[in-house]
Every structure is written in C-alpha cells, then in structure tokens.
Amino acid sequence: MILHISDNSIEIQADSIPLKDVLEMADINPLSVIVAREGTVIPVETTVYSEDTLKVYRISHGG
Amino acid sequence: MAAETPLLCKTCGANAVSGGENLLCTTHFCEMVEKKVRTHIADQNLILDNEHIAVALSGGKDSTVLLYILSKILSDFEGVKLTAITVDEGIPNYREQTLAYAQEVANFLNIEHRIISFRETFGGPLPSLLKKRNVSACTLCGVLRRKILEQETFSMAVPKLATGHSLDDEAETAMMNILTANIDAIINTASPNSGKESLRIKPFSVLNEYEIALYGILKGIFREFPECPYAGPSLRAEVRQMFLSMKTKYPNITGQFADNYNSLLSSIANVEKPSGKSKKECNICGGPTSGDICRACILVDPKNNFC
Numbered sequence: 001m002i003l004h005i006s007d008n009s010i011e012i013q014a015d016s017i018p019l020k021d022v023l024e025m026a027d028i029n030p031l032s033v034i035v036a037r038e039g040t041v042i043p044v045e046t047t048v049y050s051e052d053t054l055k056v057y058r059i060s061h062g063g
Numbered sequence: 064m065a066a067e068t069p070l071l072c073k074t075c076g077a078n079a080v081s082g083g084e085n086l087l088c089t090t091h092f093c094e095m096v097e098k099k100v101r102t103h104i105a106d107q108n109l110i111l112d113n114e115h116i117a118v119a120l121s122g123g124k125d126s127t128v129l130l131y132i133l134s135k136i137l138s139d140f141e142g143v144k145l146t147a148i149t150v151d152e153g154i155p156n157y158r159e160q161t162l163a164y165a166q167e168v169a170n171f172l173n174i175e176h177r178i179i180s181f182r183e184t185f186g187g188p189l190p191s192l193l194k195k196r197n198v199s200a201c202t203l204c205g206v207l208r209r210k211i212l213e214q215e216t217f218s219m220a221v222p223k224l225a226t227g228h229s230l231d232d233e234a235e236t237a238m239m240n241i242l243t244a245n246i247d248a249i250i251n252t253a254s255p256n257s258g259k260e261s262l263r264i265k266p267f268s269v270l271n272e273y274e275i276a277l278y279g280i281l282k283g284i285f286r287e288f289p290e291c292p293y294a295g296p297s298l299r300a301e302v303r304q305m306f307l308s309m310k311t312k313y314p315n316i317t318g319q320f321a322d323n324y325n326s327l328l329s330s331i332a333n334v335e336k337p338s339g340k341s342k343k344e345c346n347i348c349g350g351p352t353s354g355d356i357c358r359a360c361i362l363v364d365p366k367n368n369f370c
Contacts, residue, residue, distance in 0.1 A: 006287060029307055029308075029311070031273070031307055031310050031311065032307055034273070034276055034277050034280055036280070040078070040080075041080040041089075041277065041280060041281065042070075042080070043070050043079055043080065043081060043082025043083070043086070044082050045070055045082045045083075046069075046070060046082075057276065057280060057285065057287065058287075059272045059273055059276045060124075060231075060272050060276075060303070
C-alpha cells in the first residue's frame, strides 16, 4: 500500500492488518497523525489492505 | 479478501472517524469537540455578553479551528464581536501561504481581520531583525509576536485575547517550566492579571492536538503548510516527543498532568516570586514587564546587539 505524507510517498508491503501496525512499520507514531482512505478519515484500528492508498496528515510539527 | 467490519460510532452506528474509547462518526465527533469548548467557556466565564474578543490567527490549524468554532458558538452570547489579528513576521517562502489562508478564513467567516507586520512595528522582517542579534529566531519571533498581539489587543480596547493553545501546548509549557525549575515563570502563570495587560483566554485548553486537527480535517479547514524554516531542535520539541511516547502506554497522561498542574497553580496564585520581581510597566513602551524594560524593547533596541 502507498502512504502519502506531505510531499513524500512511502510504500509498505502489508495486507489485511490494522492501520496502527502499518504506521509503526513506517516508523510513524500512530498518535501523531490522522489518516484518510479515499477521502474518508479512518481510526487507527481499521484494517487496511495492500491495494489501499492512504493520506497521512501530520498533526503537528516544528519546534 | 475477508470483508472488513467497519468501526461504528457508539452514538449512532455510522462509520467512525475516531478510534480507541471514543468511536464517533463525523457528526458526533464534531459535536463532542464543540460541546467541550462551549462547556469550558461557560464554566470558566471565558466569554461574556457584549465583549469584543481578539483572536490570534496565525493561519495554522489551531488558530484557524479556534476562529471557526468561536464564530460558530457566538450565538450562545449576546453582542459578542470577534476580531482576528494576524502577525506577519516576514519569513520568506513560509509566511505568505499561512497569511493568505488566514485572510481567506477570516473573510469566509465574515470576521474583521487585522494584519500587523514586524516591518511596520519593529522596522524590518524577522530575517533582518536577526542580523546583529545573537538570539535564536524562535525567541525573538515569539517575544515580538506576543508584543504585537498584546499592543494590538490593548489599542483596540479589547480586554481579551483568545489563543489556540491546546491541552498539549499547556502540558508542554508546564513541563518545560518544571524541567528548567523556572519558579518565576510558574508563579507568573498563576498570578492574577495585573490590569495592565490583556486577559488571555484559551478556549482550546481542554482539547488535545488530535481533536483539533481531526475537527479541522472533517470541517475541510485543515491545510498542510511547510514547516517554518527556522524550526529546529528545541526543549519544547523534546517535551512533545516525551509526552507522545508516554501516551502510548498512558493515554490520559497529558490531561492528568495539565489538570494537576493547574491545581498547583491555583494554590500558589498569590505567592511571591523567588526573584522578588513583580509585574510593572515597561519604562519604554508601558507594556507589562517584570523588570524595568520589557523583553521586546530590549530585543529590538539596536544598541543591544547581543554580539
């Protein structure tokens, strides 16, 4: 599946697993982001699939 | 592929957008956020009828959502007027976008909007003010932004300035004061308003960053902007990461810490500072300060180049 984060994209090899696990595989703290699939926000407990494209919104950054 | 069982809103059964113990759909999540803010404002008397409230609007997510929600709940009050104030620090290739968005939001919400720049107030944008001053960009920017917001709020005879500080911001500031053993800052936060400064209100101090961001996304007002070019390693960033790591095991740690810290503040509201410094007027600008001259006047004085 593809994760779009700001101007970057990350490809993760995974299927039928909770979004939370996918984020951790991408070294992203699930509490630091909000994720949408096909334009709809989904909770981190949602099962995601290999063909999914996910938009990852970083909640905050900066110093 | 097995069909996914969607996570459903605990209130109405529609698809949930927030998880954990708070499974809620878009409608009920947004209602929950607005109710939290309304209740906090009412409980703490943050806004009263016929007040003119200045709202610090950077164009970032917290202040944008704050202006949006305040404009939405204005009907709870009689005669309340909002004025958004945006400070233009003049940071190239960064501020232009958030400034344009702040204008767009204020215009969309039909709220009076004032933009005050570092250039018109201090004689130049942040990059030029930083030259010959051996002070960090974030320190200079933060002090001067607060100065403009304070001056502008006072000049408008608006007694209250609403900021988008979240529960996480409050917890981070409290932890920074504790880590640096900054007793003066802790007591300062607890001290009653001197009457020579605008009253700061923080309607979002009951919301965490996640709630503010998700509300902004669901309402279509969340925008992703590039990071400030001056952002770098800082104590606040370290403290934020520390809370984030702890939240994985202790989800309510930030709220508990902020609540207990606020209880501590209530109990020391009239304690004298160890430094003996009390709030008085700056000899140059007349603004609030704990010394003879406020930090902003010291920083902008070309004689004080700190080199």
